[in-house]
Amino acid sequence: MYMGNSSLAVGLMLLFVRLVSGVDEVAAAAAGGGGGAGPMMRADFLLANRLARTPPMGWNSWNHFGCDIEEKLIKETADAMVSRGLAKLGYIHINLDDCWGASSRDTEGRLVAHARKFPSGMKALASYLHSKGLKLGLYADSGTRTCTRSMPGSLGHEEQDAETFASWGVDYLKYDNCLNKGLDAEERYKKMSDALLRTGRPIHFAICEWGKEKVATWANYMANSWRTSGDIRDSWNSMLLRADRNDEWASFARPGGWNDPDMLEVGNGGMTLEEYRSHFNIWALAKAPLMIGCNIPNMSNETYEILSNEEVIAVNQDKLGVQGKKVKKDGHLEVWAGPLHGNKVAVVLWNRGSRNATVTALWSDIGLDPTVAVMARDVWAHSSQYNVTHQISADLDPHASKMYILSPR
């Protein structure tokens, strides 16, 4: 099922169909291979906003803070992103989720910031973030109210709300799916996509439709990222389910538009460090948006060490932009892999079971010529093995994984 050279050709053909006819035959591609087209062809496929050539990175308030957000917290988070060096590693989006706004629109029908929580307003917050090289993300809903019901929804107000966001200097919009009156999802999301593009301000459009209605097959044409599942929780099983769901749509990801298995839970306390490392490995390999979801100012050193692993981030941000996939499964033992630029391959060996185990990837599992010798870089041990042939193996604790970059010699 993984793209060797033969299914690379299939991937190219499917992409050609998509470019020429714009039809959804690509649905068939979800099942096998695909996604292996060259970067030049995919570059033609960026949205008009030209954003998200690589998956977006940053922070979102929801997983740790829920509705409990206010200006001071956001500024502290931004300050910590910069002072701890995370901004420099690429985590530049500071995204407010639900509950940033007032409960009703103003007399002109505009959305307004919550007066007590954000007394300086969103324009001032955007300026603050921009002055630090960061970007402001907001949340809105494609129905009548947001999911917490604390703010008005944007249904029927798409133009006005997009203009409001642009006038504040917003850079990213997460657009949710609550209270949508059963109206067609593609139409609702297309309206906001068009409205954002019309403002002329490049605003990353992140569809949050929870992976209903085969979202990857149409979001692909109008958004920079799209959620492939319901909300993640801070547990091993919730994380696994999202990893697997997201994997089904791998062939639809490309520079400019990414599958999104939801924000990271790393650092929130519900999983072990090994589990969080696996969470981060798989999100990075799958070219998921890397949105940190913990308390940044107070994060532990262990959490920091996971989130700041530059070699793992480099896999996520690789310029080839092909989503890595599950390529082999033997009970609870799995191999995930994907191509990187320069004929390199990223591979994750993952023990999802509850006992120690050895996980092995054969070159034939991961699209490498069986005769090739590689340098294998362990991105957590930060060490390399030279002249590795035929296969790579790791002895793994329960729920642990290792990620390697294989460079053919």
Ligand SMILES: *[C@@H]1O[C@H](CO)[C@@H](O)[C@H](O)[C@H]1NC(C)=O
């Ligand atoms: C971080 O911890 C300190 C000390 O416990 C506390 O005063 C502060 O409010 C915390 N900051 C956040 C953002 O939770």
Ligand SMILES: *[C@@H]1O[C@H](CO)[C@@H](O)[C@H](O)[C@H]1NC(C)=O
């Ligand atoms: C965490 O890291 C900082 C900076 O690297 C260091 O000064 C501090 O001692 C570490 N804290 C612990 C508990 O190891």
Ligand SMILES: *[C@@H]1O[C@H](CO)[C@@H](O)[C@H](O)[C@H]1NC(C)=O
């Ligand atoms: C690489 O490994 C193969 C097989 O293990 C061996 O025959 C060969 O001599 C090695 N080459 C180098 C340069 O070490």
Ligand SMILES: *[C@@H]1O[C@H](CO)[C@@H](O)[C@H](O)[C@H]1NC(C)=O
């Ligand atoms: C396997 O299990 C034992 C404990 O039963 C542990 O000490 C050991 O380090 C484990 N991990 C590996 C990778 O062998």
